[in-house]
Amino acid sequence: EAGVAQSPRYKIIEKRQSVAFWCNPISGHATLYWYQQILGQGPKLLIQFQNNGVVDDSQLPKDRFSAERLKGVDSTLKIQPAKLEDSAVYLCASSLDFGWQETQYFGPGTRLLVL
Amino acid sequence: GESVGLHLPTLSVQEGDNSIINCAYSNSASDYFIWYKQESGKGPQFIIDIRSNMDKRQGQRVTVLLNKTVKHLSLQIAATQPGDSAVYFCAESQNTPLVFGKGTRLSVIA
Numbered sequence: 001e002a003g004v005a006q007s008p009r010y011k012i013i014e015k016r017q018s019v020a021f022w023c024n025p026i027s028g029h030a031t032l033y034w035y036q037q038i039l040g041q042g043p044k045l046l047i048q049f050q051n052n053g054v055v056d057d058s059q060l061p062k063d064r065f066s067a068e069r070l071k072g073v074d075s076t077l078k079i080q081p082a083k084l085e086d087s088a089v090y091l092c093a094s095s096l097d098f099g100w101q102e103t104q105y106f107g108p109g110t111r112l113l114v115l
Numbered sequence: 116g117e118s119v120g121l122h123l124p125t126l127s128v129q130e131g132d133n134s135i136i137n138c139a140y141s142n143s144a145s146d147y148f149i150w151y152k153q154e155s156g157k158g159p160q161f162i163i164d165i166r167s168n169m170d171k172r173q174g175q176r177v178t179v180l181l182n183k184t185v186k187h188l189s190l191q192i193a194a195t196q197p198g199d200s201a202v203y204f205c206a207e208s209q210n211t212p213l214v215f216g217k218g219t220r221l222s223v224i225a
Protein backbone atom coordinates (compact mmCIF):
# COMPACT_ATOMS: atom_id res chain seq x y z
CA GLU A 1 0.00 0.00 0.00
CA ALA A 2 1.41 3.38 -0.99
CA GLY A 3 1.87 5.87 1.82
CA VAL A 4 1.12 9.55 2.04
CA ALA A 5 2.98 11.46 -0.66
CA GLN A 6 4.16 15.04 -0.32
CA SER A 7 6.00 17.43 -2.58
CA PRO A 8 8.28 19.21 -2.74
CA ARG A 9 10.51 17.67 -0.08
CA TYR A 10 12.49 20.87 0.41
CA LYS A 11 11.81 24.52 -0.33
CA ILE A 12 13.83 27.65 0.30
CA ILE A 13 12.18 31.03 -0.18
CA GLU A 14 12.66 34.60 0.93
CA LYS A 15 10.30 36.26 3.37
CA ARG A 16 7.20 37.78 1.82
CA GLN A 17 7.28 35.24 -1.01
CA SER A 18 4.56 32.65 -1.54
CA VAL A 19 4.86 28.88 -1.36
CA ALA A 20 2.57 25.91 -1.87
CA PHE A 21 2.78 22.33 -0.68
CA TRP A 22 0.99 19.34 -2.12
CA CYS A 23 -0.27 16.17 -0.43
CA ASN A 24 -1.73 12.95 -1.78
CA PRO A 25 -3.20 10.85 1.02
CA ILE A 26 -3.47 7.08 1.21
CA SER A 27 -6.11 5.86 -1.21
CA GLY A 28 -9.52 5.65 0.40
CA HIS A 29 -8.65 7.78 3.40
CA ALA A 30 -11.42 10.27 4.05
CA THR A 31 -9.61 12.45 6.55
CA LEU A 32 -6.57 14.59 5.80
CA TYR A 33 -4.48 16.67 8.19
CA TRP A 34 -1.82 19.34 7.81
CA TYR A 35 0.65 19.79 10.65
CA GLN A 36 3.45 22.26 11.26
CA GLN A 37 6.54 20.91 13.03
CA ILE A 38 9.04 23.49 14.20
CA LEU A 39 12.54 22.18 14.86
CA GLY A 40 12.77 20.47 18.23
CA GLN A 41 9.01 20.35 18.76
CA GLY A 42 6.17 17.98 18.15
CA PRO A 43 3.76 18.45 15.26
CA LYS A 44 0.97 21.00 15.67
CA LEU A 45 -2.29 20.60 13.79
CA LEU A 46 -3.05 23.39 11.31
CA ILE A 47 -6.15 22.07 9.58
CA GLN A 48 -8.19 18.90 9.23
CA PHE A 49 -10.41 17.92 6.30
CA GLN A 50 -13.15 15.32 6.19
CA ASN A 51 -13.51 14.55 2.49
CA ASN A 52 -13.53 18.06 1.00
CA GLY A 53 -14.91 19.86 4.05
CA VAL A 54 -12.96 21.57 6.82
CA VAL A 55 -13.45 19.98 10.25
CA ASP A 56 -10.99 22.04 12.29
CA ASP A 57 -8.88 25.02 11.24
CA SER A 58 -8.75 26.77 14.59
CA GLN A 59 -4.94 26.84 14.65
CA LEU A 60 -4.45 27.92 11.04
CA PRO A 61 -3.11 31.49 10.73
CA LYS A 62 -5.74 32.46 8.22
CA ASP A 63 -4.21 35.82 7.40
CA ARG A 64 -1.41 34.05 5.55
CA PHE A 65 -2.17 30.33 5.40
CA SER A 66 -4.81 28.68 3.26
CA ALA A 67 -5.59 25.09 2.38
CA GLU A 68 -7.97 23.28 0.13
CA ARG A 69 -9.04 19.77 -0.75
CA LEU A 70 -11.40 20.43 -3.62
CA LYS A 71 -12.13 16.89 -4.79
CA GLY A 72 -11.75 15.20 -1.44
CA VAL A 73 -8.44 13.56 -2.36
CA ASP A 74 -5.31 15.69 -2.89
CA SER A 75 -4.73 18.80 -0.84
CA THR A 76 -2.62 21.92 -1.10
CA LEU A 77 -1.40 24.19 1.68
CA LYS A 78 -0.33 27.71 0.78
CA ILE A 79 1.54 30.41 2.65
CA GLN A 80 1.30 33.96 1.34
CA PRO A 81 3.31 35.93 2.33
CA ALA A 82 5.83 33.82 4.22
CA LYS A 83 7.51 35.00 7.41
CA LEU A 84 10.77 33.87 8.96
CA GLU A 85 8.89 32.03 11.72
CA ASP A 86 7.17 29.83 9.12
CA SER A 87 10.42 27.88 8.74
CA ALA A 88 9.39 24.37 9.71
CA VAL A 89 8.50 20.94 8.38
CA TYR A 90 4.96 20.74 7.04
CA LEU A 91 3.54 17.28 7.51
CA CYS A 92 0.50 15.84 5.84
CA ALA A 93 -1.30 12.88 7.39
CA SER A 94 -4.38 10.88 6.54
CA SER A 95 -6.70 8.49 8.32
CA LEU A 96 -9.35 6.13 7.12
CA ASP A 97 -12.17 7.92 8.86
CA PHE A 98 -12.94 10.85 11.12
CA GLY A 99 -12.31 10.58 14.86
CA TRP A 100 -9.38 11.59 16.99
CA GLN A 101 -8.64 7.95 17.81
CA GLU A 102 -8.24 7.00 14.17
CA THR A 103 -4.65 6.10 13.37
CA GLN A 104 -3.00 8.86 11.40
CA TYR A 105 -0.42 7.99 8.75
CA PHE A 106 2.13 10.69 8.05
CA GLY A 107 3.95 11.64 4.89
CA PRO A 108 7.67 12.50 4.84
CA GLY A 109 6.98 16.23 5.11
CA THR A 110 8.12 19.33 3.26
CA ARG A 111 11.00 21.17 4.90
CA LEU A 112 10.56 24.93 4.43
CA LEU A 113 13.28 27.46 5.06
CA VAL A 114 12.32 31.14 4.92
CA LEU A 115 15.28 33.53 4.57
CA GLY B 116 -3.67 25.56 27.45
CA GLU B 117 -2.94 22.08 28.72
CA SER B 118 -0.07 20.30 27.06
CA VAL B 119 1.86 17.08 26.98
CA GLY B 120 5.51 17.10 27.96
CA LEU B 121 8.45 14.76 28.28
CA HIS B 122 10.86 14.44 31.18
CA LEU B 123 14.08 13.98 29.19
CA PRO B 124 15.03 15.37 25.81
CA THR B 125 17.67 12.67 25.12
CA LEU B 126 18.20 9.06 26.12
CA SER B 127 21.19 6.86 25.31
CA VAL B 128 20.83 3.10 25.63
CA GLN B 129 23.17 0.20 24.99
CA GLU B 130 22.08 -2.12 22.22
CA GLY B 131 20.18 -5.05 23.67
CA ASP B 132 19.10 -3.19 26.80
CA ASN B 133 15.55 -2.09 27.50
CA SER B 134 14.56 1.54 26.94
CA ILE B 135 12.02 3.50 28.91
CA ILE B 136 10.75 6.79 27.56
CA ASN B 137 8.56 8.87 29.83
CA CYS B 138 5.84 11.38 29.22
CA ALA B 139 3.85 13.60 31.60
CA TYR B 140 0.49 14.99 30.64
CA SER B 141 -1.50 17.68 32.35
CA ASN B 142 -5.04 17.23 31.02
CA SER B 143 -6.67 14.76 33.40
CA ALA B 144 -9.63 14.50 31.03
CA SER B 145 -7.53 13.06 28.20
CA ASP B 146 -8.81 9.62 27.30
CA TYR B 147 -6.55 8.55 24.48
CA PHE B 148 -2.77 8.42 24.26
CA ILE B 149 -0.45 7.46 21.46
CA TRP B 150 3.24 7.04 20.83
CA TYR B 151 4.90 7.95 17.56
CA LYS B 152 8.44 7.31 16.32
CA GLN B 153 10.07 9.82 13.99
CA GLU B 154 13.30 8.98 12.18
CA SER B 155 15.41 11.70 10.67
CA GLY B 156 13.87 13.11 7.51
CA LYS B 157 10.68 11.11 7.88
CA GLY B 158 7.20 11.69 9.17
CA PRO B 159 6.02 10.28 12.52
CA GLN B 160 5.18 6.60 12.50
CA PHE B 161 2.51 5.07 14.76
CA ILE B 162 3.91 2.72 17.41
CA ILE B 163 1.18 1.97 19.92
CA ASP B 164 -1.83 3.57 21.55
CA ILE B 165 -3.78 3.18 24.76
CA ARG B 166 -7.15 4.31 26.01
CA SER B 167 -7.79 5.65 29.49
CA ASN B 168 -9.72 2.55 30.54
CA MET B 169 -6.49 0.56 30.35
CA ASP B 170 -3.23 0.85 32.26
CA LYS B 171 -1.05 -1.35 30.10
CA ARG B 172 -0.88 -2.43 26.49
CA GLN B 173 1.70 -4.53 24.74
CA GLY B 174 2.84 -4.69 21.15
CA GLN B 175 5.77 -6.26 19.42
CA ARG B 176 8.78 -5.38 21.66
CA VAL B 177 6.92 -2.34 22.99
CA THR B 178 4.75 -1.76 26.04
CA VAL B 179 2.88 1.37 26.97
CA LEU B 180 1.99 2.03 30.59
CA LEU B 181 -0.55 4.59 31.71
CA ASN B 182 -0.74 5.88 35.26
CA LYS B 183 -3.74 8.16 35.48
CA THR B 184 -3.18 8.92 39.14
CA VAL B 185 0.03 10.81 38.42
CA LYS B 186 -0.78 11.56 34.79
CA HIS B 187 2.19 9.68 33.46
CA LEU B 188 2.71 7.67 30.30
CA SER B 189 5.72 5.55 29.43
CA LEU B 190 6.96 3.59 26.45
CA GLN B 191 9.12 0.57 27.07
CA ILE B 192 11.16 -0.92 24.25
CA ALA B 193 12.59 -4.37 24.87
CA ALA B 194 15.99 -5.40 23.52
CA THR B 195 16.67 -2.02 21.93
CA GLN B 196 18.14 -2.19 18.45
CA PRO B 197 20.05 0.36 16.36
CA GLY B 198 16.93 0.77 14.22
CA ASP B 199 15.10 2.10 17.26
CA SER B 200 17.20 5.27 17.17
CA ALA B 201 14.73 8.09 16.57
CA VAL B 202 12.73 10.81 18.29
CA TYR B 203 9.73 9.47 20.18
CA PHE B 204 6.63 11.60 20.72
CA CYS B 205 3.70 11.01 22.98
CA ALA B 206 0.39 12.61 22.11
CA GLU B 207 -2.91 12.88 23.90
CA SER B 208 -6.49 13.60 23.03
CA GLN B 209 -9.78 14.25 24.73
CA ASN B 210 -11.91 13.78 21.65
CA THR B 211 -9.87 16.68 20.31
CA PRO B 212 -6.94 17.11 17.93
CA LEU B 213 -3.86 15.27 19.08
CA VAL B 214 -1.53 17.35 21.25
CA PHE B 215 2.06 16.24 20.80
CA GLY B 216 4.86 16.56 23.33
CA LYS B 217 8.28 17.87 22.36
CA GLY B 218 9.84 14.45 21.94
CA THR B 219 12.69 12.39 23.34
CA ARG B 220 15.66 11.47 21.18
CA LEU B 221 16.69 7.86 21.69
CA SER B 222 20.26 6.96 20.73
CA VAL B 223 21.27 3.33 20.65
CA ILE B 224 24.92 2.62 21.37
CA ALA B 225 26.24 -0.41 19.51
